Amino acid sequence: MEEQHIASAFDRDLEAIQARIMKMGGLVEAAIVEAARALETRDEELALQVRAGDKVIDMLEEQINEEAARLIALRSPAASDLRLVLSVMKISANLERIGDYAKNMAKRTVVLAQGPAVSDSTAALRRMAREVERMLKDALDAYIQRDVELATDVIARDLDVDQMYNALFREFLTFMMEDPRNITPCMHLHFIAKNTERMGDHVTSIAEQVIYLVTGERPEEGRSKADTTSTAVQEA
Amino acid sequence: MEEQHIASAFDRDLEAIQARIMKMGGLVEAAIVEAARALETRDEELALQVRAGDKVIDMLEEQINEEAARLIALRSPAASDLRLVLSVMKISANLERIGDYAKNMAKRTVVLAQGPAVSDSTAALRRMAREVERMLKDALDAYIQRDVELATDVIARDLDVDQMYNALFREFLTFMMEDPRNITPCMHLHFIAKNTERMGDHVTSIAEQVIYLVTGERPEEGRSKADTTSTAVQEA
Numbered sequence: 001m002e003e004q005h006i007a008s009a010f011d012r013d014l015e016a017i018q019a020r021i022m023k024m025g026g027l028v029e030a031a032i033v034e035a036a037r038a039l040e041t042r043d044e045e046l047a048l049q050v051r052a053g054d055k056v057i058d059m060l061e062e063q064i065n066e067e068a069a070r071l072i073a074l075r076s077p078a079a080s081d082l083r084l085v086l087s088v089m090k091i092s093a094n095l096e097r098i099g100d101y102a103k104n105m106a107k108r109t110v111v112l113a114q115g116p117a118v119s120d121s122t123a124a125l126r127r128m129a130r131e132v133e134r135m136l137k138d139a140l141d142a143y144i145q146r147d148v149e150l151a152t153d154v155i156a157r158d159l160d161v162d163q164m165y166n167a168l169f170r171e172f173l174t175f176m177m178e179d180p181r182n183i184t185p186c187m188h189l190h191f192i193a194k195n196t197e198r199m200g201d202h203v204t205s206i207a208e209q210v211i212y213l214v215t216g217e218r219p220e221e222g223r224s225k226a227d228t229t230s231t232a233v234q235e236a
Numbered sequence: 237m238e239e240q241h242i243a244s245a246f247d248r249d250l251e252a253i254q255a256r257i258m259k260m261g262g263l264v265e266a267a268i269v270e271a272a273r274a275l276e277t278r279d280e281e282l283a284l285q286v287r288a289g290d291k292v293i294d295m296l297e298e299q300i301n302e303e304a305a306r307l308i309a310l311r312s313p314a315a316s317d318l319r320l321v322l323s324v325m326k327i328s329a330n331l332e333r334i335g336d337y338a339k340n341m342a343k344r345t346v347v348l349a350q351g352p353a354v355s356d357s358t359a360a361l362r363r364m365a366r367e368v369e370r371m372l373k374d375a376l377d378a379y380i381q382r383d384v385e386l387a388t389d390v391i392a393r394d395l396d397v398d399q400m401y402n403a404l405f406r407e408f409l410t411f412m413m414e415d416p417r418n419i420t421p422c423m424h425l426h427f428i429a430k431n432t433e434r435m436g437d438h439v440t441s442i443a444e445q446v447i448y449l450v451t452g453e454r455p456e457e458g459r460s461k462a463d464t465t466s467t468a469v470q471e472a
Contacts, residue, residue, distance in 0.1 A: 065322075069315075069318055069319065069322060070315075072308060072318060073313075073314065073315050073318050076312035077309075078309065079305075079306075079309050082305055082308060082309050083305065086301075086305060086325075089322075093329075173419060173420060173423065176412060176416070176419050177416040177419055180412070180413040180416075183409060183412050183413055183419075184409060187405075187409065187426070190423070191430075194427075
């Protein structure tokens with residue numbers, strides 16, 4: 001937002017909502033890291049904590065939506081301010097989805113912990129989750145600072161996450177073909193990998209919102225979709 | 237919406253946006269049915285058409301968002317009208333996601349068509365997609381007619397879709413364990429099943445919007461999550 005305006009009731013209300021977004025973002029970042037750690041260390045208790053924590057994230061999204069709607073109704077913001085409020089709602093929806101994926105990872109961790117471990121793929125999953133968490137942190141920083149450069153960087157990094165996912169997909173296929181006993185756990189691990197890749201897509205979507213807010217333009221359509229597994233040929 | 241109000245500029249604008257939602261809904265319904273048919277009949281050309289058609293769906297979502305934002309900015313709707321406009325944006329976001337899943341089904345169909353068929357599971361997938369398409373049609377009807385009963389029915393039917401998915405998940409696991417050559421195609425088929433199940437979740441979310449619009453209350457939290465596969469025990 002280039003234009004300057006005197007701190008108004010609108011600004012104060014918006015700041016309160018943005019503070020809530022940051023709180024929500026912090027909880028989601030923690031959920032990603034903890035879910036991945038629980039998976040790697042087979043820590044069922046931590047996984048259960050992540051699952052329980054998702055309720056708070058959902059509640060925050062609901063509050064943000066209500067406050068944003070109230071803000072629009074009360075202050076009738078002009079076009080550019082309205083765009084800001086709508087972006088807050090979109091970002092909170094993205095955060096809520098990312099939180100859901102972390103919860104799902106925790107859910108599958110509890111099941112996986114009951115069986116034997118499949119190689120060291122959970123370490124690769126943790127690295128992938130860690131990268132997504134860093135991207136999310138930067139996307140939220142970019143939002144607060146209206147930093148287009150940082151937002152663009154976040155979008156570029158999603159390609160790495162997609163590539164990590166592609167590598168894991170191949171790895172899981174190989175494990176499954178080697179030993180049928182790997183099939184069930186690998187289905188779960190693969191889900192976790194795919195959901196982590198989707199977290200990256202939602203982070204990208206937050207970064208795109210930042211760019212749209214500052215420049216008024218949407219980043220070009222052909223956005224980094226580098227999950228190539230949907231075209232993986234039949235190899236066995 | 238219980239209250240009556242005289243047709244105003246706001247109503248006319250909102251009607252125009254709702255007409256666009258219906259158009260979008262029709263395209264998404266067709267995409268679901270055609271993607272599932274292309275999968276079952278191994279019709280690559282039809283699959284390519286579905287993929288291309290998704291661009292129109294995305295464009296409609298963007299238009300709906302812009303028009304809704306303009307409507308809010310111009311008409312400064314009161315609380316209940318604002319809720320209506322925001323629901324339109326949420327519904328179009330749900331439709332866009334469903335369209336994405338149909339596109340993804342079409343993408344995988346092109347790959348699957350290059351290998352041998354895996355049993356008759358694509359017929360089961362088509363039935364599942366068909367049910368989701370019917371639910372979507374009813375959810376949109378419920379929206380237009382503000383029909384809480386129909387919306388509630390749609391939400392209940394999502395349980396059937398979840399159960400169809402659970403059955404397919406077990407089936408794919410069995411196929412993969414029987415013959416490693418089934419692993420790659422079954423991974424794709426399983427993705428398609430999971431995405432179809434997620435389409436059902438988005439339809440449910442549209443139906444929940446309808447209930448919220450009419451009653452002002454959100455359907456209770458414990459919403460039908462009957463995908464039990466994330467807790468499937470290790471069976472091999």
